[in-house]
Amino acid sequence: xxxxxxxxxxxxxxxxxxxxxxxxxDGERSLDKIGTDLGLSKAAVSxxxxxxxxxxxxxxxxxxxxxxxxxxTADNIASAVRQGLLTFLSQKMQAVTAExxxxxxxxxxxxxDGDQDPETDFVxxxxxxxxxxxxxxxxxxKNPIVDFFVKS
Numbered sequence: 001x002x003x004x005x006x007x008x009x010x011x012x013x014x015x016x017x018x019x020x021x022x023x024x025x026d027g028e029r030s031l032d033k034i035g036t037d038l039g040l041s042k043a044a045v046s047x048x049x050x051x052x053x054x055x056x057x058x059x060x061x062x063x064x065x066x067x068x069x070x071x072x073t074a075d076n077i078a079s080a081v082r083q084g085l086l087t088f089l090s091q092k093m094q095a096v097t098a099e100x101x102x103x104x105x106x107x108x109x110x111x112x113d114g115d116q117d118p119e120t121d122f123v124x125x126x127x128x129x130x131x132x133x134x135x136x137x138x139x140x141x142k143n144p145i146v147d148f149f150v151k152s
Contacts, residue, residue: 011051011088012048012051014040014044014045014047014048015048015051015052017038017040017048018034018038018040018045018048018049018052018058019052019057019058019073021034021037021038022034022058022071022072022073023073023077025072027072028061028063028070028071028072029070029071029072030068030069030070030071031045031046031049031068031069031071032068034049034071049071052071052084053071054087055083055084055085055087055088056074056083056084056087057073057074057077057081057084058071058072058073058074059071059072059073059074086141089141090138090141093134093137093138093141094138096134097131097134097135097138100127100130100131100134101131103127104124104127104128104131107120107123107124107127108124110124
């Protein structure tokens with residue numbers, strides 16, 4: 001269930017599996033234990049854990065007398081998931097914006113150079129519109145009201 005949901009959000013199936021697994025555990029788990037219990041390689045677990053850590057949903061904990069790395073979900077999981085998804089969405093929006101900027105620059109050169117091809121003009125207008133929509137979405141994500149709900 002967690003894997004499918006995470007995959008639909010664009011996070012990856014393993015990320016969702018590990019998040020749900022850790023959330024349902026009483027206490028921390030090592031990378032080895034997570035991998036064994038879920039039937040995943042240590043490398044796959046490590047990559048997914050890093051992604052969850054960067055989103056603030058999972059954190060590393062220290063176990064006295066043990067050199068292994070242990071992980072558990074954030075103390076306030078609901079807030080962490082909201083913040084993590086917002087961060088993930090913002091990163092995706094930035095990547096799309098960068099791609100649209102590059103395409104826009106290339107198309108603008110073609111239009112400025114006198115290429116009045118109707119298809120080029122159509123695509124150019126669509127890319128410009130997509131950039132406007134992306135800018136609006138990005139400003140919505142930065143809205144103080146969104147920030148309030150993420151932190152509450």
